Amino acid sequence: MTKGLLIVYTGNGKGKTTAALGMAVRAAGHGLRVCFIQFIKGSRHYGELDAVKRFDGLIDLHVMGKGFTWKSENLEEDTRMARRAWDFACETIASGKYPLVVLDEFTYLLHYRMLEIAPCLERLNNRNPDQHVVITGRHAPMELIEAADLVTEMQAVKHPYTSGIKAQRGIEF
Ligand code: ATP
Numbered sequence: 245m246t247k248g249l250l251i252v253y254t255g256n257g258k259g260k261t262t263a264a265l266g267m268a269v270r271a272a273g274h275g276l277r278v279c280f281i282q283f284i285k286g287s288r289h290y291g292e293l294d295a296v297k298r299f300d301g302l303i304d305l306h307v308m309g310k311g312f313t314w315k316s317e318n319l320e321e322d323t324r325m326a327r328r329a330w331d332f333a334c335e336t337i338a339s340g341k342y343p344l345v346v347l348d349e350f351t352y353l354l355h356y357r358m359l360e361i362a363p364c365l366e367r368l369n370n371r372n373p374d375q376h377v378v379i380t381g382r383h384a385p386m387e388l389i390e391a392a393d394l395v396t397e398m399q400a401v402k403h404p405y406t407s408g409i410k411a412q413r414g415i416e417f
Pocket residue numbers: 256257258259260261262263349380381382398400403405406411415416417
């Protein structure tokens with residue numbers, strides 16, 4: 245018997261998405277299927293998109309909200325896309341195909357109130373009891389933290405960006 249965990253990586257420090265990727269690789273190493281859903285992306289091409297393709301059949305990757313960030317001017321359109329992305333995540337979770345589902349940068353949808361927290365938590369709480377879900381992103385709402393089994397807050401102690409070092413290929417993206 246496994247107890248499915250709700251895991252949250254939040255905070256302003258670097259390492260949330262990479263921690264989730266590490267968990268995905270670990271699970272895949274044991275032959276467990278993973279669905280990694282990214283809820284936000286700018287125009288940058290992230291290395292993990294290609295790396296994860298090499299786990300073909302074990303890690304499925306979906307990029308939702310392609311080409312925009314949730315900060316856009318058209319909040320209505322963003323909200324519609326957020327709902328569609330969440331519906332897709334719900335279907336994925338309910339499909340029963342994945343012992344681990346990652347919702348990368350999902351906290352923003354809750355933080356910007358594009359989704360209501362209560363029904364989201366209800367869906368998460370009603371998932372298959374042995375299924376693990378990892379959620380990443382800054383500003384995790386208190387309700388999500390309370391519902392989670394494992395929460396790690398990445399704290400920014402130092403970041404090269406503040407000394408003027410730009411994002412580097414293979415490290416930031
Ligand atoms: P990573 O993807 O490297 O694991 P993350 O998921 O914790 O980082 P996000 O909050 O999703 O970080 O931020 C996205 C981008 O901002 C990434 O390129 C990340 O490296 C960079 N970043 C993260 N933390 C900081 C920080 N404290 N200062 C400046 N840039 C940061």
